[in-house]
Amino acid sequence: MRLLVHSGCFKKTKVNGQEEAYGLTAASTLLIKDKPYCLSPTVSVFVDPFFVAPYQSLSSWFKGAELTLWETVHGIKFWEFMNQNPGINQRFNEAMASDTEILTSFVVKAECKQIFEGLGSLVDVGGGNGSLSRIISEAFPGIKCTVLDLPHVVANLPEADNLKYIAGDMFQFIPPADAFLFKLVFHGLGDEDGLKILKKRRAAIASNGERGKVIIIDIVINAEEEEHELTETKFLFDIVMSVNATGKERTESEWAKLFFDACFSHYKITPIFGMRFLIEIYP
Numbered sequence: 001m002r003l004l005v006h007s008g009c010f011k012k013t014k015v016n017g018q019e020e021a022y023g024l025t026a027a028s029t030l031l032i033k034d035k036p037y038c039l040s041p042t043v044s045v046f047v048d049p050f051f052v053a054p055y056q057s058l059s060s061w062f063k064g065a066e067l068t069l070w071e072t073v074h075g076i077k078f079w080e081f082m083n084q085n086p087g088i089n090q091r092f093n094e095a096m097a098s099d100t101e102i103l104t105s106f107v108v109k110a111e112c113k114q115i116f117e118g119l120g121s122l123v124d125v126g127g128g129n130g131s132l133s134r135i136i137s138e139a140f141p142g143i144k145c146t147v148l149d150l151p152h153v154v155a156n157l158p159e160a161d162n163l164k165y166i167a168g169d170m171f172q173f174i175p176p177a178d179a180f181l182f183k184l185v186f187h188g189l190g191d192e193d194g195l196k197i198l199k200k201r202r203a204a205i206a207s208n209g210e211r212g213k214v215i216i217i218d219i220v221i222n223a224e225e226e227e228h229e230l231t232e233t234k235f236l237f238d239i240v241m242s243v244n245a246t247g248k249e250r251t252e253s254e255w256a257k258l259f260f261d262a263c264f265s266h267y268k269i270t271p272i273f274g275m276r277f278l279i280e281i282y283p
């Protein structure tokens with residue numbers, strides 16, 4: 001308990017003015033199940049042995065031929081592993097949904113709301129179990145939302161009038177729409193794959209009479225110094241992305257290079273909350 005108090009998980013308090021007790025801090029309040037804004041599913045995935053194991057095999061990875069540490073340890077790619085382990089897949093999707101819940105009030109209710117206004121349709125690419133699209137479809141009944149994700153992620157999910165699911169591979173097919181949303185998808189992709197996806201979206205926007213945009217919710221590494229722990233967390237995610245896949249976290253200039261290389265003409269970055277940013281990209 002002394003360590004946990006020191007690291008900010010609990011705080012020491014007095015009960016009835018004298019008996020010593022431990023209370024929750026802002027951080028540990030986020031771990032209480034069945035309360036709004038609960039990050040417990042995310043934490044439980046991040047500390048699970050299946051997730052942590054790759055970090056203990058750096059030397060085998062250096063000597064081996066696999067592209068990622070993940071493949072060195074688990075023998076298959078990250079998303080294939082999820083496909084083959086339904087229980088873990090479900091927990092991973094719930095973890096992503098808990099991350100979305102915490103962002104929601106910022107994305108659809110506050111200053112970011114105007115981003116979705118006026119849209120007739122939106123495809124949430126790699127949208128997981130659709131938690132963000134469900135919220136958008138409820139907040140904006142005029143937008144037809146489609147969630148595209150791998151078959152094992154979107155199987156048997158309940159649809160609504162303006163919320164549909166498509167099982168597929170984003171490298172093969174993304175249906176046409178006024179806007180394409182990618183939340184925490186690009187940081188899992190290297191530049192080559194990211195560019196492939198963006199170039200196809202640019203072509204789709206062109207064939208729609210230059211009508212449309214791409215919306216990315218992801219991490220941006222700030223060039224200027226910011227709060228030490230925030231930068232450290234972004235760098236840790238950078239490592240996680242290169243351990244699990246061939247992804248990485250990007251600075252604004254690295255993001256901009258991707259957008260301009262895919263022939264988009266301009267973009268706008270809005271900080272949302274913590275390390276998350278909302279990026280709009282225009283033809």
Ligand SMILES: C[S@@+](CC[C@H](N)C(=O)[O-])C[C@H]1O[C@@H](n2cnc3c(N)ncnc32)[C@H](O)[C@@H]1O
Pocket residue numbers: 079096097099100125126127128129148149150153168169170171182183184185188
């Ligand atoms: C980090 S998760 C983000 C999920 C969701 N956007 C969110 O933020 O809650 C990345 C998602 O991309 C999906 N994905 C990975 N490769 C894909 C592919 N080739 N085609 C479609 N979806 C894919 C995964 O199944 C996963 O749901």
